[in-house]
Amino acid sequence: MPKDHGIGASPKRREDVRFLTGAGNYTDDINVHGQAYVHFLRSDLAHGKINSIDTSAAEGMPGVVKIFTGADFEGVGGLPCGWQVTDKNGEPMKEPAHPVLAQGKVRHVGDPYAAVVADTLEEARNAAEAIVADIEELDPVVDMAAALEAGATKVHDDLSDNLCYDWQFGTDTETTDAAFAKAAHVTKLELVNQRLVANPMEPRVAVGDYSRAGDEHTLYTTSQNPHVIRLLMGAFVLGIPEHKLRVVAPDVGGGFGTKIFHYAEEAFCTFAAKACNRPVKWTSTRSEAFMSDCHGRDHVTTIELALDADNNFLAVRTDTKANMGAYLSTFASSVPTWLHGTLMAGNYKTPAVQVNVKAVFTNTVPVDAYRGAGRPEATFQLERVIDKAARELGVDPIALRRQNFITQFPYATPVAVEYDTGDYEATMAKMEELMDIPGFAARRAESEKNGKLRGLGVNCFIEACGIAPSNLVGQLGARAGLYDAATVRVNATGSISVMVGAHSHGQGHETVFPQVVAEMLGIDESMIDIVHGDTSKIPFGMGTYGSRSLAVCGSAMVRATEKIINKAKKIAGHLLEASESDIELKDGQFTVAGTDKSVAWGDVTLAAYVPHNYPLEDIEPGLEETAFYDPANFTYPAGAYACEVEVDPDTGAVSIEKFVSADDFGNVVNPMIVEGQVHGGIAQGIGQALLENCAYDENGQLLSASYMDYAMPRADDLPHMANYVVDHSCQTPCTHNPLGVKGCGEAGAIGSPPTVVNAVIDALHSGGHTHVSHIDMPVSPSRVWAAINGQ
């Protein structure tokens, strides 16, 4: 029987009731009395010199409160980058200034250069029409290779060129070259991991408020990490001390990474609320979102795999150009380096792995973490080149992977990380079973009868989650600690509020976190509520990204709950006149071991707050504990994915006919939510593989700036229920966090893109189109048709 409560159960989500009845409280639902509205003027050029901005005609227009340009922000800081990457020569990365409103130049379509605050949004927009900006068009740099050419136009005039850093990592060149020199076979693949837009369904919103009475600022914002925003914006941009700045991220309608970062609009609304002495609200339109939300991916890579005569992997060497866009976003620099390079060993015991990355500035929207962040890029290139090698060598792609699996743990890779645990054979075997690999030949024959080509794609993946040990990431350049925190506040009658640094924007923390605390205390989950998203209510935590919430913040919550239990046992021991070491807690009852003497949870909590009979000489009254948890290592979820596609050779259309994921997430607290996370991740991975593409033309114009141009996955793009299984039954618990959990939020988006592309290539080969060794994503009908027809 599955459990019906506590760890391992799937209770219905408590947050659903408000979302299903229209009672959610998203940032755009918040209006502060007397608020004004801001409209941003955004560059329609990719690159331009600001000669002048004439606001005089607009200033007297109806409803206008104040008009801002870059000059108004000369006295404040720019938007900071939170990760210092050191290049292969020991030099720090180049860090150009990133003003809140553009100063001197505009550097991408969408770059804000002026803002109108008015009584109504309509008045702000009308006044914006009367602003005359003389912006001289400059040559844009859009393509990364062109940006790196000698003499290329510079995105930032004060930098020597457009190279942010040239980074090398892993095995040294001599060893790597030697491995390639002795290889019996080398497979090389050039590929693009295309630029994507995260597209949470809720556009970003910011509402700034200022109280003169206490010189206090409040920012309501669509953020995954309100404390990070408070720190970055307060300390680095506006110079507001933390105790005078409150950041609230209420219900947030999806994030996927793009709501981690500190954005100009947040700083603007906070700044303008004081300058105007009025609350200021900004609600992004979707078109603005496309040109101002940080984009994801955008890597161009050459990868080589060396194998010996027995098909053992000898070495992997990769060379990637990673697009930073026009400015360095909050964590942009870490994505192609530490979140990508450290995963290039994959699931394999390759002895030599070398990663080279050049990060490049271009006149495009900044690029930063998007679901998976560096790990999808690592997985895609590695699993594609392995598949190509298997085809070149005429060996079974499953067998080739299996032969090279890491089987002993812990395992120190050549790229700095140590996998604590895993069982790649188990997930591969589970995938094979669920996929019914022996039945594939019959299914292919059936497809062929209908004039379709059927392909089978398989691959493995590994990711590093639960980010991250602070001392390690500090050495790697992180300018922050990456612990998290929880406060468990037990009330007098025994109910509990748990204040957590993690932020829930779809992950279901409000349901899952109480399952853990309830299990530990043996009380009903309904007695426990989670408080998150408001810096005035929660301890300093780093928020939610990198599949870290349960592994890091959940661990802090466990530690705080352990402190509660220890103190409660002292109180119970006093009440029961027994030694605390003899007290056992089970099902919400404290019992003296070996006796029938007990007190209930509520008796103990009441005693803590009404300490009439209480060991005041030994312990303080009250029952509230905080823990900060800094993980000892990353966690390493891994798995094996497979899919079958049908390709229509006449049109190039691809349909996904069957999909299986076999993941190892370690222990699972709520299986229903884990499966939901995987469904969502796979949908985004399939979206990348088949549909999505953030496209620029050669002038730096953003071609895909609406849902009419950017192909979001719809319900009929995804596999049907009968042919779709997400499995997480293979579980090797994480060895270093108290729950043994690894994280599941990004797995689907990391694991699935190579699955789909491998299957398409397999289908084309079955139809005799053996000249096609790779198709870049999205594998659209036109690209497949062109590949089939040699174009």
Next chain:
Amino acid sequence: MTNVTMTVNGKSVTREVKGNTLLSDFLREDLRLTGTHVGCDTSQCGACVVHVNGEAVKSCTMFAAEADGAEVGTIEGQANADGSLNVIQQAFQDHHGLQCGFCTPGMVMSAAALLKDNPKPSEAEIRDYLEGNICRCTGYHNIVKAIMAASGQDVPAVAAE
């Protein structure tokens, strides 16, 4: 400015609005019914779907004045009279058909419109019908399940076919 009168979730409301006020803005800002969400500006996302005279309508594509005299239903009016979730809402909760909740009101309103016209839709019909509702969290899998369950179909049997 023009006077607009409509029945929203069974209650008659009258407001003076500008002629260019969208129904979605009217619901959210004038009536403070913030359950109707706006996720795009090109009428693709479907987060703003409401019912106008029983038909599913993207409320960002219609002026409030065009709904003068109409019966309008929003997510706030969908629960049972006793406040409990209606069949579709309950199915969404039972089958984990929502994560961040932003697209959810539109999904529920579209699902209701589908089931009114097609009480036992096939999986393919549901997926086709949801073309105008984008969800970024769930991968639609559990939304489709929830709608099948709300129509009284045996979801585990469908999944095993």
